[in-house]
Amino acid sequence: MGAGKAREIFFAYIKDKGLRNTKQREEILDAFLSAGKHITVDDLYNILKKTDQAIGYATVHRNLKLMCECGLADEIKVGSNKTRFEQKYGHEHHDHLICLKCGRFIEVHDDKIERLQEKLSEANDFVAQRHKLEIYGLCKKCR
Amino acid sequence: MGAGKAREIFFAYIKDKGLRNTKQREEILDAFLSAGKHITVDDLYNILKKTDQAIGYATVHRNLKLMCECGLADEIKVGSNKTRFEQKYGHEHHDHLICLKCGRFIEVHDDKIERLQEKLSEANDFVAQRHKLEIYGLCKKCR
DNA sequence: TTTGATGTTGATAATTAATATCAATACCAT
DNA sequence: ATGGTATTGATATTAATTATCAACATCAAA
Known part of the structure; x- marks a missing residue:
């Protein structure tokens, strides 16, 4: 895992922007990097509360x-639920299969689909920058 | 256009559910059916206000x-903006190219991509019900 | 047509998530 | 060590969606 590398990227970004390093910032970064996928602010806040009683939600x-800004994290929004954050560094781009029953996220990837998307964009004089593909249905366990 | 058919579906659904027909309900339905694509609640509310001063946002x-429930409309959420509603009846399933600069939605469709998505789902023991593909970038005018 | 049970409306309140504010504090270049 | 300033944490604000409820409208049955 490139957790060390991810930290480097973060601290380099901070320095470059003239921002400062803090105890909280480091705690949050580490907690995020070692947390599960698709975590919400609440999730992370609750994890951090255990070791740092004083940490604030904001x-x-x-x-x-900030982690999104520097390219370490990505925001994903599903339905009307709250925003989730996932690690981007060291994780290939992927799409999601989302179970409507248990809420599980399955990460998938298909090069062919990616290429067809690019073609589709070109055919519409559109310059694609990023995309989001979410397939909703029922996972193995829930159907 | 099957606007008449769409109305039938709506009223049939209402009747079936033991709901009632009202002046407002009909106004809203008609305004929605003749409105442009990807409309927000605000948009529709403002349109309706012109001919029915008393209509309520709620x-x-x-x-x-209700129109979503009966299959006439679909909710689409992009980024952190407000929910948009689009007509579903008489409109083939499609995906969206979304311009990050002007906000324009371009509707697109690709059967190959659809089929590959189905395959991808199967390969993961997942029963797909619906999906959302949004490609973000710059449209012809904005790049 | 009248009636009455109940669904609907419209105004407003409540809820929820994201973000802004700001005084106190912590960081770090000098 | 210190001073300028970014950061924190508590709280307020914003914004969108949804819930509440009394007054009203609908429609099936009489």
Whole structure:
């Protein structure tokens, strides 16, 4: 795992922007990097509360945003639920199969689909920058 | 256009559910059916206000939800913006190219991609019900 | 047609998530 | 060590959606 590398990227970004390193920032980064996939602000806040009673919700939120800015994290929004954050560094681009019953996210990838998307964009004089593909249905366990 | 058919579906659904027909309900339905694509509650509310001063925001909202229930409308959420509703009846399934600059939605469709998505789902023991593909980038005019 | 049970409306309140504010504090270049 | 300033954490604000409820409208049955 490139967790060390991810930290480097974060701290380099901070320095470059003239921002500062703090105890909380580091805690949040580490907690995020070792947390499960598709975590919410609440999730991370609750994890951090256990070891840092004083940490604030807004601080967790702000720093997750910061991780998105520097390319370490991605925001994903599903339905009307709250925003989830997932690790981007060291994780290939992927799409999601989302179980409507248990809420499980399955990460998938298909090069062919990616290429067809690119073609589709070109055919519409559109310059694609990123995309989101979510397939909703029932997973193995739930059907 | 099957606007008449769409109305039939709506009223049949209402009757079937033991719901009632109202002046507002009909106004909202008709306004929605003749409105442009990807409309928000606000948009529709403002359109309706012109001909029915007394109509309530909540009523518009509730009835758009109802149209989703009966399969005439679909909710689409992009980024952190407000929910948009689009007509489903008489409109083939499609995906969206979304311009990050001007916000324009371009509707696209690719059978090959659809089939590959189905395969991808099967390969993961997943029963797909619906999906959402959004490609973000810059449209012809904006690049 | 009248009636009455009940679904609907419209105004407003409540809820929820994301973000802004700001005084106190912590960081770090000098 | 210190001073300028970014950060924190508590709280307020914003924004969208949904819930509440009394007044009203609908429609099936009489």
